[in-house]
Amino acid sequence: GPKVLQIPSHQIIDMGQMVTLNCDPVSNHLYFYWYKQILGQQMEFLVNFYNGKVMEKSKLFKDQFSVERPDGSYFTLKIQPTALEDSAVYFCASSPSVLGDQAPLFGEGTRLSVL
Amino acid sequence: QQKVQQSPESLSVPEGGMASLNCTSSDRNFQYFWWYRQHSGEGPKALMSIFSDGDKKEGRFTAHLNKASLHVSLHIRDSQPSDSALYFCAARMSNYNVLYFGSGTKLTVEP
Numbered sequence: 278g279p280k281v282l283q284i285p286s287h288q289i290i291d292m293g294q295m296v297t298l299n300c301d302p303v304s305n306h307l308y309f310y311w312y313k314q315i316l317g318q319q320m321e322f323l324v325n326f327y328n329g330k331v332m333e334k335s336k337l338f339k340d341q342f343s344v345e346r347p348d349g350s351y352f353t354l355k356i357q358p359t360a361l362e363d364s365a366v367y368f369c370a371s372s373p374s375v376l377g378d379q380a381p382l383f384g385e386g387t388r389l390s391v392l
Numbered sequence: 393q394q395k396v397q398q399s400p401e402s403l404s405v406p407e408g409g410m411a412s413l414n415c416t417s418s419d420r421n422f423q424y425f426w427w428y429r430q431h432s433g434e435g436p437k438a439l440m441s442i443f444s445d446g447d448k449k450e451g452r453f454t455a456h457l458n459k460a461s462l463h464v465s466l467h468i469r470d471s472q473p474s475d476s477a478l479y480f481c482a483a484r485m486s487n488y489n490v491l492y493f494g495s496g497t498k499l500t501v502e503p
Contacts, residue, residue: 281435308489319394320436320480320493333490368435372489380426380438380482381491 281384300369398494415481
């Protein structure tokens with residue numbers, strides 16, 4: 278079936294550095310999301326993205342965070358600069374539409390370790 | 393306050409037994425509910441959705457929704473060790489494209 282691919286699966290960086298997490302969503306999906314999960318606990322919504330724009334974002338989506346999908350390529354989450362509390366697993370998801378019963382499809386996650 | 397609350401935090405059932413998971417929303421604007429399952433080291437995968445009051449059955453899984461009390465439940469009959477995972481209730485408001493997750497229930501099915 279269709280899959281959301283996330284690259285890399287694990288990223289280790291020093292605090293203060295920039296990091297870009299990459300997501301390859303399902304080809305015909307229109308809505309894209311990032312979620313943050315700490316220690317295998319609650320999935321926290323960060324941001325969603327449609328038609329080249331951020332639609333909604335949570336308080337967790339700090340000023341150091343940005344998202345883009347240039348020319349239909351990877352949907353990316355950039356953190357610049359990183360902080361220790363950014364260590365978590367970040368999940369990308371995509372869905373074909375906003376309305377209806379289509380549940381977002383999640384990737385396998387990128388584990389980010391900020392040292 | 394979390395918008396979606398789940399209970400219990402963890403649950404252990406014997407193989408072949410029935411597992412019952414609960415979810416309550418604090419916001420009456422939530423209209424659409426899903427159950428997701430996450431195995432260790434993987435992303436969450438949608439199990440089933442429920443949007444109308446009553447029961448919805450898919451194989452060994454039955455979801456129940458009571459919109460008046462904002463309560464959703466998931467019942468797994470004939471539980472298998474492969475059902476051992478973290479289960480999330482997720483809810484969305486009409487015309488608002490954010491899925492809010494509960495804190496999860498860790499289910500362990502003992503052989």
